[in-house]
Amino acid sequence: MITFSNVNKWFGDLHVLRDINLSVGAGEVMVVCGPSGSGKSTLIRCINRLEQIEEGDLIVDGMNVHDRKVNMTQLRAEIGFIFQQFNLYPHMTALENVILAPTKVRKMKKDEADKLGRETLKRVGLGDKVDSYPAQLSGGQQQRVAIARGLCMRPKIMLFDEPTSALDPEMINEVLEVMVNLAKEGMTMIVVTHEMGFAREVAERILFMDEGQIVEIAPPEEFFTKPKSERTKLFLSKILTH
């Protein structure tokens, strides 16, 4: 579904992605972790070309993202992206937020989109919040609206960029629960997160990045109990002891 071959990216002099080779299959759930500045956000932002890559090939759903001729609208419609800061449109209700892209990009009819939007908001536990504005919702609720907004496009892939990092602790679980259900339904997901409980429960593989490189990829069991690299051990000792 997603294949990186020798992908390199620079921000000016900073080499943020170094020779990335990675393949994520359909239906797979992969968790990406690593210290801040390691390039994990950049890695997933390249997948829907929120960032350009300078070298290598990145094939998503059979399309070469790097190729300028590729129809990015079509590709992006297939990829849901969830941001750390939710990024809801504050002048629209929850329902208006989730049906904007379906009606404008997918050209879905208004009443059909309306029905889909209500169903999807219900699915993330916000059936009673359709007419609320983002400012009237808690952080956890806003992030669930953002997930519903992604799902309304019926995407093949969902990307999550630290979806719970901006949330108060008591709101993290309601968002993770939605994500766990999504994973169990067979969605292809790449999740940048430090929620190791979530990684243990649903990830097929965990990817650890440092300084723009993939240091280690392993199934959760192996990743937590016998990490191969010293760097991974150090990282795990820091985030798991508390």
Add this chain to the structure above:
Amino acid sequence: MLETFNFRVILEYMPLYFKCFSATLWLSGAGLIGALLVGTVACAMRLSQSRIVSLIAGVYIESIRSTPLLAQIYFFYFGLPSLGIMFSEEVTGIFALTLNSGAYMAEIIRAGIQSIPHGQIEAGIASGLSYFQRMRYIILPQALGVTILPLLGQGIVLVKDSSLLSLISIMELTRAGQILTSERFMPAEGFLTTAAFYLIIYYILKGFSSWVQKRLIFREAY
């Protein structure tokens, strides 16, 4: 003092004032519409990806904002004809007001657009919305709320600036005051009446502005 203030002469000159009042209204009305158009286009150019296009808009905005309006009016009125470009006084006046106010409006609109957090634009990009769809559905509805009051403020400035057009012999409100003063030697009567008419325009625009503030800006608590 009041014994010497001559109301009768003001009444006598009322037809002239009304004529000039309507001239001020249509000159600034035309200038306002022109400035909104020029400002929108200049702002779009300023924000363009193309460096050249952005630079052209930047030079226009900066050169207008860094020079006095009166010098600009004189340039258009005396300078352009000397280069062989001739317009009537009214057209020259509207042209000067439009270009002057357009530069300020471009910056107001730019501030409004740039006040929209970048994350929302990325969210739009990520869901496949085109540049124009993002402008239409995400950026402009919010930018309008932020910019409408400063734009109306700039509109009020434009109306007051139109008094400078009296210096290129356009018949407008300030010119009416000058005429009364020079014909009857009554500057107090002449310019107070002029000021009173500007006050009327000001209150109309201010009333519109408060109405907009109550009605159009965000439906939700922000």
